[in-house]
Amino acid sequence: MLHATGPLLTVDVGKRTADETAIDEVLEKTIGGRATATALAHERIPFDADPFGPENRAYLSTGPLQQSQMSFTGRMNMTGLSPLTDGLVSTNAGGYLSRNFVATGYSVLEIAGQSDELLAVHVTDDGVEFEEVPELEGATVPETSDYVENQHDLGPEHCIAIGPAGENRVRFASVMTFDSRAFGRGGLGAVLGSKNVKCVTFDGDVEPPLEIPNPPKSDIHREAATSDDRMRRQGTTGGTEFINDNFSLPTRYFREYEFEGAADIGGNAVEEKKYKKGACSACAYACKLPTRDEASGVETEGPEFETVYSFGSQHGVDDIVDVMRANELCDTLGMDTISAGVTVAAYLESEDEFGNAELAQEITEKIARREGVGDTLAEGVARCHDDLGVENYTVKGMEFAAHDGRVLHGQGLSYAVANRGADHMYASMLSLEYAGQLDPEGTLGKAETLVDRENHNAFRDTGIVCAFGDDYVTEERLESLFDTDYEDLMLVGARTVELERHFNNQRGFDRDDDGVPYDLPDIEDAIPEYYDARGWSEEGIVSDARLESVTGTALSDD
Incomplete structure (x- = not known):
């Protein structure tokens, strides 16, 4: 099965250290992107971590398709403990960062610790440099990009940055790339702000070792263009x-x-x-x-x-x-x-x-x-x-995102149970309801569809494929690209959802946290129906035994 390649780079901004870890076994099982970052976060972020504390970690990860020149693949994933939801959150952004990240030779960047000084971190295929940048305190995202370009000859396509909102720990601050593309939901910009990381740049010349099947790569590109x-x-x-x-x-x-x-x-x-x-x-x-x-x-x-x-x-x-x-x-x-x-x-x-x-x-x-x-x-x-x-x-x-669960009841159910909260991209039930493929009335009988949509979107954020590419990067083409059955890819997505849920359970999330602030028909029966489809308890809990049986992840005794 096709998967991302390259080690994990752990940058501790408090200690000013950078260490590489081989994660081949993790990548073989999780492919890349959101799934890999979620697995690492589940293992390495303490369940009782403070989102603004040094023990929280932020993961920037790429999928195998970022090692291609295929349409709908110019995206990356970011994962961490959210200061907005207090649970694990993943978000992704487009732009031009992914190819520059891949060129450093790493599959995942892990940002740990907490710096006493405002930092720019520069990642290359030759190593990591830490630069104190007190002059960037309070700088906007474009001002930060201008500094990076003037001082390091790197454009905004080489950079992730936070603005004043991130520095001031606004709980919904974004991490930005290319000035206008956002790792938007969940406040990971505030996480970088809490670590005193103003920006991270990426530059290298490593040639991607993967060969992406062609077709369907050329077919997708041609159809996108026309x-x-x-x-x-x-x-x-x-x-x-x-x-x-x-x-x-x-x-x-x-x-x-x-x-x-x-x-x-x-x-x-x-x-x-x-x-x-x-x-x-x-x-x-x-x-x-x-x-x-x-x-x-x-x-x-x-x-x-x-x-x-x-x-x-x-x-x-x-x-x-x-x-x-x-x-x-x-x-x-x-x-x-x-x-x-x-x-x-x-x-x-x-x-x-x-x-x-x-x-x-x-x-x-x-x-x-x-x-x-x-x-x-x-x-x-x-x-x-x-x-x-x-x-x-x-x-x-x-x-809440725009798509109104008071009218689109399947989307309302999705909001209610999503690990991420009221985000429309977690399952995108809305697309079926808008298109008339799913009756927008009612919540009962939609659990299996919701599970399928969550698994699909979790894998899409793992590959990584743009949401706008769903009509072009079809199930059949995914099987060809990743050299495996579609069901295997959906299993990767399902494991990711399980890990997110288990992590949040360990932080106290349960049935009481699943719901919406308005009435939905039969929602009190539809939520248990969803739990049953997932194999979770009546309280929405993923047991340690289930986690190990589904994901192969065993909790340590520490």
Whole structure:
């Protein structure tokens, strides 16, 4: 079975040491990406770790397909203990980082410890250099990229960085690459901030040893290049009006189910501002959205649908330029646009200030710098909703993505039980419900489908394949690429979900943490149905014995 190659590089930023560990046996079993990082995190992060403590670790990992030049593979995974959810979280980002990471010869970077000084860490195929960078304190992501380029002749495609939000431990701070691509959900930017790591660069000349089967590699690339999907022109915003008109676009902090200004911030509005094509590394699909407003001078990459929701409909804002400004502000400051936008929406609800885009942007900046009320909001909705006097629209501490579980009940069930919380990418039941392949009404009888979707997405983040490539990187092609049966790949995904769940169980997560803050039909019966499909206890617990039987992972006696 195809898998990533190369050792684990452990960088302890407190001790200023770098050590290599051969992990061939782990890679053979887990392939790469999210599965490998999850296995390492489960083994090496103490179950009682403080997300902001030196014992937490952050993993940046690549899959075998990043050692190719195939479309839909310009992505990497990041895993760690989330300061937002207090559980294990994985997130991935596109851009151009992956090939530069692979060129250093490593399969996984592990960042451990805690530095007393603000650091830039430089990883090459010749070793690791630690550079104290006090002059970057408070710097934005683009300012950090400029420093790296000026001082080290490396562009933003060689770099991961945090902005002021990460340094100030905003619980939903992102790790950014290529300035505008985010390892977004779960607050791993705050984890790097707690370790005093401002940026990490990657540069090398190691030739990838893997040979990726061709076809299907060339077939996928050709189909990506010739596709006429609306996604290529409008990104995920292309479905804004369809979702608003036929399902739900949460509006004004979940008060309403549709937004009267959806057309003004949807796909056509975004496409009108798009001034060139954009892509991720080696991808012919080119679905990115470099946008510019000539009148105001606002320029950004995006917004995608989730940002149109979080800074548009949720705020009652119907000017696409205002949403573009908010998108660029979050990228510059290093924050997840979903959690940031929903948290600001909660504040606007408390102040009865919906529609005030200027205030929303002012509060966004205050959050990143923890100034005034921003210090409270930087904790996220789950921790500040009582202070604001608003409903707690989160699951496991994570703010909701746009796809409304109050209407898409399968997606609502997914939010309820997902290890990651209210994130739409964990299982993406929404795609089946939008397409009419799954009745959006009801939660019962959907457990097996949900398990399949979770396993598929966990493997997709392991390979690593972009979510937009699902129609092109089919089951049959995955079997050819990875030289194994599709069922074997899904088993890798299932083991990853089990490890995440077991880790979270050890931190106290159980049945009480699975649910949503609104009524769903038969949810009290659907959750046990999901547990049964997974083989978990009635309390949603993965026993040590089950963990060992399913994943081969035995707990140490220490």
